[in-house]
Amino acid sequence: MRRRSLLALPLATGPALAQTTETYEAAEQSILAGRMPAPTGITIEMPTLSENGNSVDIAIRVESPSTRADHVTAIHVLAEKNPIPRVASFTLGPRSGRAEVATRIRLATTQTILVLAETSRGQVHRAAREVIVILGACVDGG
């Protein structure tokens, strides 16, 4: 019974990435919002093979003039086979100077990592990378 009461707890008071049931495809479509992504302009630095899915370094660089008129407004990271495909979203602006971010992510299993970058001019850039994960981050083996 204790188990039930814990499961019934509300997840959060409205986190920015609350769409826990959203699929990978739906997440991509929702970010694209009908726009056709350009397959250029994004560099993803990430190991091709990761021993431990509990911590995988990822660095993303988007080519951009980074001016008030033309800059990157958002960078999204999606993981195809994670239980929650939307891993992170970064909001940038003209004062970012460059469109570069890095973080560490959890990966359930070997999969595709998708990065989408939105610009102030309404364009979307898209890049994908495969990553092999030896030991997944999920208890159930993902």
Next chain:
Amino acid sequence: MSDIIARITLPEAARRGEVVTVRVIVRHPMERGFDGPGLTPVPRQILHTLSVTYAGEEVFRMALSPGITANPYVEFTTLAVETGEMVFEWQEDGGAVYRRTAQLVVT
């Protein structure tokens, strides 16, 4: 609010207009709310948002998911505009807010 261990790395000084790299690591389990055979279920408790303001404006924001590692690390850049405080604010599931500041000296 208050109890959180964070390390914020900034250059000691920067020239106006220089692009500064900011590195932030914070101690937090980023509890995903695991449930499974032989496990005691725990509710999800993660830091879901990090926002950074500097010189009167938000310059960076990150939406985090359970897919971000424990002790989340992030690196981003910002233009050095004036000497001032950078305010880092984390929002945790359940409504807790943690705040830390760092000083950027601009010459």
